[in-house]
Amino acid sequence: MGRIEAAAANESEKGAYHHGDLRAALLDAALALLAEGQEPSLRAVARRAGVSPMAPYRHYADRESLLAAVAVRGVEGLKAALEAADAGAEPGHRLVAQAVAYVRYAVEHPVLFRLTFGPARPVGEVCEASQQVRAVLLERLAAEAPERFSPEFAVGCWAVIHGLAMLVLDGLLQETDPDPLNGLVQKAVEAMVGCRRAGA
């Protein structure tokens, strides 16, 4: 206990066979590699943390476990981005602001985003964290479109936004608009959510 905190305080010195807080250091290393656009291999993560290839196994069961922890960070970052966008937008335009932020987050952290919603990833903690993202969206949705609100409508809205993120990430909307974040995403969400009544 006391050891860890003490050792975690000073980073570079201490010579140190014992790293201090390798667990966090590995996570940061993985995120750094992700930010550079490369899929983090266990060995590369260990290398970047300045530690032997087998060291990570003292803190994570296997590569998958490390990536799961990274995925949780990814979801948390996404949630934070949504909340920031919501707070920064004008009333009545907050859902759309969240949607744009969602897609922007995906575009700005492509590898992390794909890893977050990857193959075997959404288990346990990642899945729970995802539900928090969903909750942030839902709250605003209920406030801005109460007349259309229903559980299915909520799922549909999440799907529109998530789907837009994936399609943009895959470059599948480039024919429609080379820079989808510059208007297309906003308009698409408005077209789906903000349904105009027939008479007006």
Next chain:
Amino acid sequence: MGRIEAAAANESEKGAYHHGDLRAALLDAALALLAEGQEPSLRAVARRAGVSPMAPYRHYADRESLLAAVAVRGVEGLKAALEAADAGAEPGHRLVAQAVAYVRYAVEHPVLFRLTFGPARPVGEVCEASQQVRAVLLERLAAEAPERFSPEFAVGCWAVIHGLAMLVLDGLLQETDPDPLNGLVQKAVEAMVGCRRAGA
């Protein structure tokens, strides 16, 4: 020319240093592995095709190229599934039928679907093939919801469906409904696309 066709005709015999139609055989091998739920490694594909590890390089530049070819097959399969669903549904319910088929295809071919819409995949041929999928959806959309139709609305609809597929694949809707294909997908699409007018 004549050699290839002739050799492609008989499969098992012929002893054959020269395989005959390795290109297609490799593709089939990769699809078979995918169907078994495993990410196909180049070596595994070669092994299954009964050929040396380096043989595939005579037909595909690298692993990525092979996977791209597989991805094209994936999109073609998806398109076929949509068309079949469209043809098999009653008028007025065809868009929803396509949506359900879209998600079902993803669930039934999870690895292939993820690979199809994967990291660097949507380039060239894959991208073009994807536009055909989009076109199939669009046509039905224009027919069944002409009053709401617009380019943005079209993008939004594709996003809902694609997003639902991804969310279901990721198991992110299991809290809402353990078996989303059994109603949730349909209801969500209807809620997003079939907008009820305020007065009626």
Next chain:
DNA sequence: TGCGCCATGTATGCACCGTAAACATTCAGA
């Protein structure tokens, strides 16, 4: 009919990966 070209498949080798097993180091508490 025979021959040589060259597309096709093979063999070998390298760097990297994930991870199992045995070992070394150092911290913490008695």
Next chain:
DNA sequence: TCTGAATGTTTACGGTGCATACATGGCGCA
């Protein structure tokens, strides 16, 4: 101070993608 447990290292194995050099045999041409 001594000891056990936590942490990090070393070594090793089978897997991967791919570069290079080599073997094979069908096809066009004489």
